[in-house]
Amino acid sequence: MCGIVGYIGKQEAAPVLLDGIKGLEYRGYDSAGMAILESGIKNEELRVRCIKAVGRVSNLENKLRSQDLSGNLGIVHSRWATHGGVTEENAHPHSDCGGNIWLVHNGIIENFKELKEELLSRGHKFSSETDTEVLTHMIEEMTNEKSEMRNLEEAVRLALRRVKGAYGLAIMDRREPEKLVAVRNSSPLLLGLVDDEYIVASDASAVLKRTKKIIYLNDGEMAILSPDGHKVTNFDNQTLAREPEELDWSLESAQKGGYPHFMLKEIFEQPEAIENSIRGRLLPDQGRAKLGGLADIKNKLRDVERIHIAACGTAYLAGRVGEYSLEEYAGIPTEVDLASEFRYRKPVFGKKDLMLVISQSGETADTLAALKEAKEKGVLSAGIVNVVGSTLARETDAGVYQHIGPEIGVASTKAFTSQVAILNLLALFLGRQRGMSLVTGQRICEELQNLPDLIRLILERAENIKAIAEKYQDYNNFFYIGRKYNMPTALEGALKLKEISYVHAEGYGAGELKHGPIAMIDENFPTIAIAPSDSVYEKMVSNIQEIKARKGPVIAIATEGNGDLETLADDVIYIPKTLEMLTPILATIPLQLFAYHFAVLRGNDVDKPRNLAKSVTVE
Numbered sequence: 001m002c003g004i005v006g007y008i009g010k011q012e013a014a015p016v017l018l019d020g021i022k023g024l025e026y027r028g029y030d031s032a033g034m035a036i037l038e039s040g041i042k043n044e045e046l047r048v049r050c051i052k053a054v055g056r057v058s059n060l061e062n063k064l065r066s067q068d069l070s071g072n073l074g075i076v077h078s079r080w081a082t083h084g085g086v087t088e089e090n091a092h093p094h095s096d097c098g099g100n101i102w103l104v105h106n107g108i109i110e111n112f113k114e115l116k117e118e119l120l121s122r123g124h125k126f127s128s129e130t131d132t133e134v135l136t137h138m139i140e141e142m143t144n145e146k147s148e149m150r151n152l153e154e155a156v157r158l159a160l161r162r163v164k165g166a167y168g169l170a171i172m173d174r175r176e177p178e179k180l181v182a183v184r185n186s187s188p189l190l191l192g193l194v195d196d197e198y199i200v201a202s203d204a205s206a207v208l209k210r211t212k213k214i215i216y217l218n219d220g221e222m223a224i225l226s227p228d229g230h231k232v233t234n235f236d237n238q239t240l241a242r243e244p245e246e247l248d249w250s251l252e253s254a255q256k257g258g259y260p261h262f263m264l265k266e267i268f269e270q271p272e273a274i275e276n277s278i279r280g281r282l283l284p285d286q287g288r289a290k291l292g293g294l295a296d297i298k299n300k301l302r303d304v305e306r307i308h309i310a311a312c313g314t315a316y317l318a319g320r321v322g323e324y325s326l327e328e329y330a331g332i333p334t335e336v337d338l339a340s341e342f343r344y345r346k347p348v349f350g351k352k353d354l355m356l357v358i359s360q361s362g363e364t365a366d367t368l369a370a371l372k373e374a375k376e377k378g379v380l381s382a383g384i385v386n387v388v389g390s391t392l393a394r395e396t397d398a399g400v401y402q403h404i405g406p407e408i409g410v411a412s413t414k415a416f417t418s419q420v421a422i423l424n425l426l427a428l429f430l431g432r433q434r435g436m437s438l439v440t441g442q443r444i445c446e447e448l449q450n451l452p453d454l455i456r457l458i459l460e461r462a463e464n465i466k467a468i469a470e471k472y473q474d475y476n477n478f479f480y481i482g483r484k485y486n487m488p489t490a491l492e493g494a495l496k497l498k499e500i501s502y503v504h505a506e507g508y509g510a511g512e513l514k515h516g517p518i519a520m521i522d523e524n525f526p527t528i529a530i531a532p533s534d535s536v537y538e539k540m541v542s543n544i545q546e547i548k549a550r551k552g553p554v555i556a557i558a559t560e561g562n563g564d565l566e567t568l569a570d571d572v573i574y575i576p577k578t579l580e581m582l583t584p585i586l587a588t589i590p591l592q593l594f595a596y597h598f599a600v601l602r603g604n605d606v607d608k609p610r611n612l613a614k615s616v617t618v619e
């Protein structure tokens with residue numbers, strides 16, 4: 001997620017902006033830039049000075065030291081690349097053709113390609129590959145449309161009417177040196193009030209050093225800020241009465257959005273993470289997925305006859321879920337390997353195989369090695385990766401970015417659900433290239449679009465799951481069992497508990513119990529059974545009965561509306577109904593929360609569990 005800070009007031013803007021963007025470094029980024037409207041230029045047209053740097057904010061700071069930027073109005077940005085590589089040209093701020101309008105953006109403009117083509121056809125000159133830059137040129141056109149000069153906020157309102165997507169914006173115009181405009185639509189943005197100064201920021205971490213008086217903008221709201229005061233309006237220019245609130249957060253808690261740990265924040269971010277992973281990628285009317293990152297290999301994908309998936313840890317388990325979707329809905333034989341095993345096997349590739357690697361960080365050594373092995377054999381490759389510009393993203397022939405922002409907690413949560421959602425997008429994409437019907441495709445599109453709200457329903461019950469974790473907090477051994485799509489979910493649930501609470505947890509295909517593991521079941525060995533109302537539900541009920549017959553405690557994950565397990569299991573956690581292929585995304589949420597609360601009760605460092613790193617860049 002990008003970081004935005006804007007300042008207007010009586011102080012020098014640069015130091016305030018630098019302090020602010022440093023407070024946002026935790027969000028992850030790959031480049032930074034600042035623009036200051038220079039004051040003190042007598043009788044000359046006011047000038048905007050813009051400095052950018054790839055890499056750390058300190059690189060930008062070093063560049064600023066050699067410039068004597070002076071001005072009371074400015075914007076600064078730390079970029080988490082989504083569209084366009086990691087370069088100075090793509091770093092924000094961006095400006096219009098005339099260098100009048102300057103803005104910074106957090107979010108994704110869905111229809112930027114269509115807007116950019118229109119703007120280019122009208123002679124606009126672009127200096128970056130970003131989606132963001134279209135906004136400056138759209139606003140430019142609106143400031144002097146048909147020779148009618150409009151003020152900045154009016155031009156912004158009109159320009160945004162054509163824009164689809166998520167945006168948090170801070171905008172200035174050198175022709176209106178006493179004004180800073182902030183706009184929010186689906187990307188968080190707030191105002192910090194400091195007497196007669198204002199700071200606009202993506203989150204409170206950027207302003208807490210200077211003020212705790214905050215106004216959180218809501219979607220569809222705009223703030224017009226000047227040294228004389230501020231005004232908040234909606235996009236129809238109706239003034240809104242918005243009273244500031246007093247934040248009693250520390251800087252650290254602000255970076256966690258008020259949550260005690262990044263992991264819990266990221267569990268609760270999953271509705272937005274799924275929204276961002278599927279944003280602009282569904283064509284419901286056509287029952288198809290639109291995956292721009294695969295455009296270059298689209299025709300080769302039509303001929304693919306086998307898919308090899310290689311990944312590690314949670315990413316591997318997402319791949320295991322994807323195996324079911326790709327076979328059931330695309331009809332393509334799929335095999336999934338631990339990357340650490342794949343790289344030492346002698347994998348046999350066919351001429352029409354696809355190598356699919358999955359990695360949140362894009363830097364996992366074993367996954368990189370597996371990809372290298374496939375590439376050396378000339379196999380077509382694609383990636384599902386979160387970090388834009390990461391090694392895996394650059395080494396594959398094509399790919400699909402997750403767009404979920406940085407995942408800071410070592411235990412992967414939103415990355416898993418995002419990867420499974422994207423694997424289902426891929427199954428839809430490939431399936432519609434093959435025999436999948438329009439109706440089936442439309443149904444999958446519809447259910448994918450419903451996912452964020454279904455996750456929200458589960459998150460509303462988080463306290464119930466916390467209570468269940470408290471009830472089982474003294475146990476030291478757990479089984480997680482599932483079948484078909486939810487066998488990998490069981491393994492993922494066990495991994496979550498293991499890696500942050502350090503207790504023994506084992507995931508198994510439920511059908512395997514009788515082949516050995518059930519010997520371990522007794523009253524001291526609880527089982528979490530993932531039993532949604534799906535094609536293997538009856539089989540799961542039998543497994544639960546086998547466990548109960550041996551006095552094993554059972555926590556069941558069931559589909560709401562099905563009360564049958566109330567009398568059988570010791571505890572039941574309900575998830576909303578969805579397509580069987582999407583149940584892992586819902587079923588994993590309670591497992592994440594159970595593991596989180598269990599680990600907190602054990603007093604562990606949930607965000608930085610012992611012996612683990614967020615990205616395993618060595619073998």
Ligand code: AGP
Nearest residue numbers: 313314315359360361364411412
């Ligand atoms: C899972 O919670 C762990 N963080 C770990 O297994 C992780 O999924 C694995 O190391 C793969 O990381 P990647 O997605 O960055 O490649």
